[in-house]
Amino acid sequence: MTMLHYLTPTGISDLEYCETGRLFYINKLMPNHGKTTAPTVIGKFEHTVIEQFYKLTKIDWKELDSFENDKNLDNRISLAVQDSIEISRENFPLFFDCLEENIDPIKYRLKYLNELKSQQIKKLLKKGMSYNSAVAITLPFAIEKWLNSKVYGVRGIADLLFHNADGTITIEDIKSHNDRFDAFIHRSAHVAQGNAYAILVEEVYGKPVKQFQIFYSMDCHTETFKITKQSKQNVRDSILAGQILLQGDLPPKLEGLQKLKCKNCYKFKDVPNHCSSLDNPDSQGVAF
Numbered sequence: 001m002t003m004l005h006y007l008t009p010t011g012i013s014d015l016e017y018c019e020t021g022r023l024f025y026i027n028k029l030m031p032n033h034g035k036t037t038a039p040t041v042i043g044k045f046e047h048t049v050i051e052q053f054y055k056l057t058k059i060d061w062k063e064l065d066s067f068e069n070d071k072n073l074d075n076r077i078s079l080a081v082q083d084s085i086e087i088s089r090e091n092f093p094l095f096f097d098c099l100e101e102n103i104d105p106i107k108y109r110l111k112y113l114n115e116l117k118s119q120q121i122k123k124l125l126k127k128g129m130s131y132n133s134a135v136a137i138t139l140p141f142a143i144e145k146w147l148n149s150k151v152y153g154v155r156g157i158a159d160l161l162f163h164n165a166d167g168t169i170t171i172e173d174i175k176s177h178n179d180r181f182d183a184f185i186h187r188s189a190h191v192a193q194g195n196a197y198a199i200l201v202e203e204v205y206g207k208p209v210k211q212f213q214i215f216y217s218m219d220c221h222t223e224t225f226k227i228t229k230q231s232k233q234n235v236r237d238s239i240l241a242g243q244i245l246l247q248g249d250l251p252p253k254l255e256g257l258q259k260l261k262c263k264n265c266y267k268f269k270d271v272p273n274h275c276s277s278l279d280n281p282d283s284q285g286v287a288f
């Protein structure tokens with residue numbers, strides 16, 4: 001019997017982005033084909049900083065009885081950034097210069113994020129919610145949460161999970177696109193990824209997910225997507241299609257207007273010719 005591969009929400013997003021299944025196949029079965037780029041490293045840095053900031057804010061705000069007494073903002077911004085710099089310095093020493101340029105901008109954006117969350121809490125307090133409940137809903141209850149679906153063989157790490165007052169859970173993914181077209185061209189792939197996380201969260205927590213949101217960290221903008229029965233079914237169909245696809249040969253490249261996506265393909269953005277070269281079996285297994 002053929003062993004099934006475990007899949008990830010990112011893989012399901014790849015399957016949606018490159019519709020022949022080529023990107024999904026390469027990432028799953030030929031993972032050495034790719035290279036670390038500055039945007040990838042900045043993206044990881046942004047994730048780490050924001051997640052660290054949330055962890056520290058949760059500690060600070062839980063200790064307060066009133067939100068007005070928060071005097072520690074500058075300190076936790078510095079700590080979140082400093083911790084993330086150390087992690088990035090160890091993991092990506094060659095990209096340290098581009099990270100340094102991003103330090104003040106991310107500090108500035110963390111202040112703004114803090115203000116957004118403060119305003120959310122103030123609104124909930126005005127509606128009569130207790131301070132503790134407002135904080136619990138406004139800040140994520142899980143950060144970088146490992147999720148595993150035994151039913152569908154899908155596993156992955158969700159950036160942030162939020163409780164809602166109605167008992168549902170909202171999933172948030174942090175994205176560091178700084179180009180609107182890039183975010184636009186990846187939109188349906190992001191929706192597929194969000195639905196895959198929804199399936200995982202519902203199985204792990206036994207609570208419904210009605211909403212997936214993307215936090216665009218470069219301008220602190222949040223885009224929200226509805227999760228429906230049909231959108232989750234589409235992902236279940238993709239999981240099956242992906243398993244079948246992995247049993248075959250390398251799928252073909254995109255053609256026609258779809259080829260436009262190759263310029264924004266995360267794997268081959270800077271080296272689209274490398275994707276073509278994979279059709280030559282001699283080139284397989286060669287990392288660049």
Ligand code: SF4
Pocket residue numbers: 017018022023026252253254261262263265267268272275276
């Ligand atoms: S470069 Fe184009 S064809 Fe190749 S994997 Fe990326 S999107 Fe698909």
